[in-house]
Amino acid sequence: MRYLPLTDADREAMLARIGVASIDDLFVDVPREAWREELADLPRRKGELEIERLLGRMAGRNVAAGSVPFFVGAGAYRHHVPATVDHLIQRSEFLTAYTPYQPEVAQGTLQALFEFQTQVAELTGMEVANASMYDGSTGCGEAVLMAHRVTKREKAVLAGNLHPHYRAVVENLGRMAGHEVSALAPRPEGGEDILSAIDDETSCVVVQSPDVFGNLVDLRPIAKKAHDHGALLIAVFTEVVSLGLVEPPGAQGADIVVGEGQSLGNGLNFGGPYVGLFATRQKFLRQMPGRIAGETVDAEGRRGYVLTLSTREQHIRREKATSNICTNSGLCMLAFTIHMTLLGAEGLGRLARVNHANAVKLAGALDAVAGIEVVNETFFNELTLRVPGNAAALIERLAEEGVLAGVPASRLYPDSGLDDLMIVATTELNTDEDRSTLAAALKEAA
Amino acid sequence: MTMNRQGRQTTPGEGAETVWETFTGNRGLLIEEALSFEYGRLDRTGVDLDEPEDVAPRLGGLQRTSQPNLPGLTEPEAMRHYMRLSQKNYAIDSGVYPLGSCTMKHNPRLNETIARLPGFGDIHPLQPVSTVQGALELIEMCAEWLKVVTGMPAIAMSPKAGAHGELCGMMAIKAALEARGDARSKVIVPDSAHGTNPATAALLGYKVVAVASRDDGTVDPAAVRDKLDEQVAGIMLTNPNTCGLFEPDVIAIAEAVHEAGGYFYCDGANLNAILGRVRPGDLGVDAMHINLHKTFSTPHGGGGPGAGPVVLSEALAPFAPLPWVVSDKDGLGLVEYDGEAGDAQPFGRMTAFHGQMGMFVRAMTWMLSHGSDGMRQAAEDAVLAANYVRACLSDLMSLPFSSRPSMHEVLFDDSFLKGTGVSTLDFAKAMIDEGYHPMTVYFPLVVHGAMLIEPTESESKASLDLFIATLRDLAMAAKRGETGRFEGAPYHAPRRRLDETRAARQPVLRWTPPEATEPEPRAQAAG
Numbered sequence A: 001m002r003y004l005p006l007t008d009a010d011r012e013a014m015l016a017r018i019g020v021a022s023i024d025d026l027f028v029d030v031p032r033e034a035w036r037e038e039l040a041d042l043p044r045r046k047g048e049l050e051i052e053r054l055l056g057r058m059a060g061r062n063v064a065a066g067s068v069p070f071f072v073g074a075g076a077y078r079h080h081v082p083a084t085v086d087h088l089i090q091r092s093e094f095l096t097a098y099t100p101y102q103p104e105v106a107q108g109t110l111q112a113l114f115e116f117q118t119q120v121a122e123l124t125g126m127e128v129a130n131a132s133m134y135d136g137s138t139g140c141g142e143a144v145l146m147a148h149r150v151t152k153r154e155k156a157v158l159a160g161n162l163h164p165h166y167r168a169v170v171e172n173l174g175r176m177a178g179h180e181v182s183a184l185a186p187r188p189e190g191g192e193d194i195l196s197a198i199d200d201e202t203s204c205v206v207v208q209s210p211d212v213f214g215n216l217v218d219l220r221p222i223a224k225k226a227h228d229h230g231a232l233l234i235a236v237f238t239e240v241v242s243l244g245l246v247e248p249p250g251a252q253g254a255d256i257v258v259g260e261g262q263s264l265g266n267g268l269n270f271g272g273p274y275v276g277l278f279a280t281r282q283k284f285l286r287q288m289p290g291r292i293a294g295e296t297v298d299a300e301g302r303r304g305y306v307l308t309l310s311t312r313e314q315h316i317r318r319e320k321a322t323s324n325i326c327t328n329s330g331l332c333m334l335a336f337t338i339h340m341t342l343l344g345a346e347g348l349g350r351l352a353r354v355n356h357a358n359a360v361k362l363a364g365a366l367d368a369v370a371g372i373e374v375v376n377e378t379f380f381n382e383l384t385l386r387v388p389g390n391a392a393a394l395i396e397r398l399a400e401e402g403v404l405a406g407v408p409a410s411r412l413y414p415d416s417g418l419d420d421l422m423i424v425a426t427t428e429l430n431t432d433e434d435r436s437t438l439a440a441a442l443k444e445a446a
Numbered sequence B: 001m002t003m004n005r006q007g008r009q010t011t012p013g014e015g016a017e018t019v020w021e022t023f024t025g026n027r028g029l030l031i032e033e034a035l036s037f038e039y040g041r042l043d044r045t046g047v048d049l050d051e052p053e054d055v056a057p058r059l060g061g062l063q064r065t066s067q068p069n070l071p072g073l074t075e076p077e078a079m080r081h082y083m084r085l086s087q088k089n090y091a092i093d094s095g096v097y098p099l100g101s102c103t104m105k106h107n108p109r110l111n112e113t114i115a116r117l118p119g120f121g122d123i124h125p126l127q128p129v130s131t132v133q134g135a136l137e138l139i140e141m142c143a144e145w146l147k148v149v150t151g152m153p154a155i156a157m158s159p160k161a162g163a164h165g166e167l168c169g170m171m172a173i174k175a176a177l178e179a180r181g182d183a184r185s186k187v188i189v190p191d192s193a194h195g196t197n198p199a200t201a202a203l204l205g206y207k208v209v210a211v212a213s214r215d216d217g218t219v220d221p222a223a224v225r226d227k228l229d230e231q232v233a234g235i236m237l238t239n240p241n242t243c244g245l246f247e248p249d250v251i252a253i254a255e256a257v258h259e260a261g262g263y264f265y266c267d268g269a270n271l272n273a274i275l276g277r278v279r280p281g282d283l284g285v286d287a288m289h290i291n292l293h294k295t296f297s298t299p300h301g302g303g304g305p306g307a308g309p310v311v312l313s314e315a316l317a318p319f320a321p322l323p324w325v326v327s328d329k330d331g332l333g334l335v336e337y338d339g340e341a342g343d344a345q346p347f348g349r350m351t352a353f354h355g356q357m358g359m360f361v362r363a364m365t366w367m368l369s370h371g372s373d374g375m376r377q378a379a380e381d382a383v384l385a386a387n388y389v390r391a392c393l394s395d396l397m398s399l400p401f402s403s404r405p406s407m408h409e410v411l412f413d414d415s416f417l418k419g420t421g422v423s424t425l426d427f428a429k430a431m432i433d434e435g436y437h438p439m440t441v442y443f444p445l446v447v448h449g450a451m452l453i454e455p456t457e458s459e460s461k462a463s464l465d466l467f468i469a470t471l472r473d474l475a476m477a478a479k480r481g482e483t484g485r486f487e488g489a490p491y492h493a494p495r496r497r498l499d500e501t502r503a504a505r506q507p508v509l510r511w512t513p514p515e516a517t518e519p520e521p522r523a524q525a526a527g
C-alpha cells in the first residue's frame, strides 16, 4: 500500500520487540463480541489512476461554474483568485502543519494569523479580530452567544433579510441553548423596520449588509437605537469584497462584525471549506470566541508571535470557555490573507469598483427586459429580480440552456410567497457577453 | 586547513566554531521576515485589473469614507514573503509530528488534485441540483463508506470540525429527549476528556458531571452508574480514550447509560486506532463525530479546515440536522427544509450550505486509496507503531498506565523527570532542537506533565528507530543533569522560547501603522 512504509518484516520485528505474537494481542481490550474481520462490504485498495478515473467521472457530472455564464451568489461568490494563492497554500509547511501549539516552529502560521487579524480589523473597521471561525454562518451564531455574554441578556433580534441559513444557525443555537430569537419577515426591496423590534430586553440585533437580496443597509440608526437600549449591533456580510467600497460596519457603530471571507482566496467548493471572519471592539475582547495570535518576544528579544488569551478557550477553561471551537479554518484563512496582501487597499478598492460597475450594468441590461423588474434601490454586486411566474422553474430551464442564472428566493425562503424572485450576483469574472447572454435568455424565457 | 587546486578552502578554518551575529539577523537559510504591511505600500498591488468605466453608483450613499490601511505587495514580493514564512513552520512533510490526539498522518497529494477538479472545486452550493448530481453522489458515497466503517445506520455530514460534530451529536440527543418530553439537565464527562467535550455540553446548557478515571486510565462503569439518574442526558466518552487506551468496559457503560434513559456520545477523534477492526456501532454508540482531518488524512492546514460528520444510531437518526441528500425518481436531491423532511424531525441547521465538500472529496479519495484492506492495515500499523515506541522507551520514560496495551498513541507522564529540573515543556522544546515536533504536552489532564505520542501509520521503522533513539538520548541527558540542553531550548529553531505571559498581559493582536504617514519598512532583509 503506497502510503504505508512498514514492511511485513518490520511488522514482525516490531511485534517481537513489543513482546507479543500478533497484532491481535494489542487489541485484547476490545470486547470479543466487537471483533470484526475485514469489512467485506467495501472494495479493496485502489491505485491513483483508478481513483482519478472514478472520481474524475463523478466530477464531470457537475456543471462547473467556470464553464458557463454564471450569476449564482447568495452567500458564496465566484471571484478570480490569483495563481500565487493556490501555489503558496499548497506549500507543505503550511498545508501539513497543525495549530501552532509550539510557536518556535510555527512562526509562519502565527505571523500569517497576525497579518490576517490586522486585515480583518482594518476591513471591518473594528479594533480586534480572531484567527477565523468555520464560516460566516457559524461565526454569526457565535456572535449572538457572545452578545448574550456581554449584555447578560438572552434575546436576539434578526433582520428578515439576514441570509436564511445564518438565521437557521442562530435559531438552532438559540433553541438548543434556551435563548430567545426573533426574526423579522423578509423584505426583498429593503427598508426593513428593524428599529421597532429593539427594546430593553434585546441583547443584540443582527443585520446583514449587503443583505441576502443585495440591498445595502444604513447601519447607523440601528446602532444608535441598539445602544440606546443597551443592546449590541452585530453586522453581518457574506460578500467581503463589498468592504472595499462600502463604509465598514465598524465606522457605522457595529459592536461585532462577522462575515464570510470565502470571496477572497477561496473557491466555491460546493459550500465548504470557507472562512468565517470575526471582529469586535477591544473592550469585548475577553468575550470573543476562537483562537487569537499575539505579538511577543523570544528569549533573545526578537519579535515573534504566539497564540494568546487562551484562558477564554476550551482547552484551558473547559465548560467555562467562550466557545467549543478548536480546529478552525486555518488554510482558508491563509488563502484569504495572501489574496488580500496581493490586492492591498488599492487592489481591493478597484476590485470592488469593478464588481459594482458590473452590477450596475447588469441591472441596466435586465431592467430593459420586458417583464423583468430589478427589485433593489441599492446594491453592491448582487440584486434581486422579479420575474413572471416561478423563478425556480425559470432558473432550471436556463440551466438546461447552459446559463447558471442565480438562486430562486424560494430555495432560501420556502413557503414565503417569494416564488417570483431570483437573486443574481455578478463579479469581475462576468463579461459583457455573459450579461447579454443572461438578458437574452431571460427575455426568451419570460 | 585544506584547499582545492583553485585555492578554495575545503575544510573549515580557525575560528569556525564561533557563531557570529549577522548584520541582517538572518541565519543562512533562516531569513527574518517583516510583516507584509511593513514592506508593502498603499499604492502598490499584486493584482492587475483595469479601472471600470464610470457608472452612477447604487450604493445609497454608503461609500467608504476612508481607505483601509492595508499596504499591498506585488507578486514577487508576496511570493517571497509567504515562502519565507512557510520556512519557519514544522510540518508533517518535514518530519515526525507525533502530536497525540491529532493524528498527523501523511496527507496524500492525490487528494488535493481530486479536490481541485473544477467539477468539485468550482461548483456553487446553490446551483440547481440538476447541475451537481456528481457532487451529491460524492457526498452520498462518502456518507455510505463512513457508515460502513463505523457500523452506524445514519450520518449527518454538515458539521465543520470535531467540536462542531460534538455540538451536532449533543443537539440530536437533546432533541430526542425533548421529543419524548424528557428534558434533562446533566451530561457525564470523564476527567480525561478533551476540552471541547465539556465546552460543548455547557453550550447547550447542560451541567457537566465529571467522572474520575480509575487507576488504569480507563472509565469504571460503576463510577458512571453512581452518577446516573433521570437528569442525565448522556455521557460523552472518548474511545479509544485520550490516554490512548481502549475502554474495556465500553459496552457496559453504554448499557448503563441506556438503562438510565440517556444516550452515549462517543468522541471519535481516535478512530484511527480501530478503523476496519472495530465498529463503534457494535459498542452501543448513539452519536460519534469523525474528524476527517485526522483519521481520513485531510490536511490540517495550520489549524484547519477540518470536517466532523456525525454518525447516529437509529434512536437519533430522525433528529439529524438539515440538509441531507436523498435519491428520488429524478436522481439525487437535497432536503434543505423541514417541509421537505417527511417523517424526520430535523433539529435544525448547523451551518450554511451542505458541509465541508472539499474535505469529503479528500477523505473519499483516501478511503478509496486504502480500501477495506488498507484501512485496516493503516489502523494496525498505527497501533503497532505506538506500542513499539512504548516498548522501546518504557525503561527510561514513565508510563502512568502500563497494564493495558496502547492503541494508536502512548501516554507518558513526567515522573521520569522528577528531580532533574527538566519539565515536560523543556523536554518538548529540546525535541525541537533535534528536528522533531513535540508530542502533545499537558493533555490529557489526568496525569502530571502528560506527553502523548501518536506516531501514526505513516512512519517507517527507520524513522521510528531514530525518533526513539533521540528520545532515549534526551531522557538520559535529563537524568544525567544536562539541564542546559533543556532549559534554554530550543536553540536552533527560528525563535527561542517565546514569552507567552507578556503576550497575554499586554495583548498586541494586530499591526498598527507607525505614526509617520508613510509606513517605513521596519526590518530590511538584505538582497
Ligand SMILES: Cc1ncc(COP(=O)(O)O)c(C=O)c1O
Residues within 6 Å of the ligand: A325, A326, A327, B101, B102, B161, B162, B163, B164, B194, B196, B238, B242, B267, B269, B270, B291, B306, B308
Ligand atoms: C479527543 C479530541 N476530541 C475533540 C477534538 C476536537 O476536534 P476539532 O479540533 O476538529 O474540533 C479533538 C481535536 O483537537 C480531540 O483531540
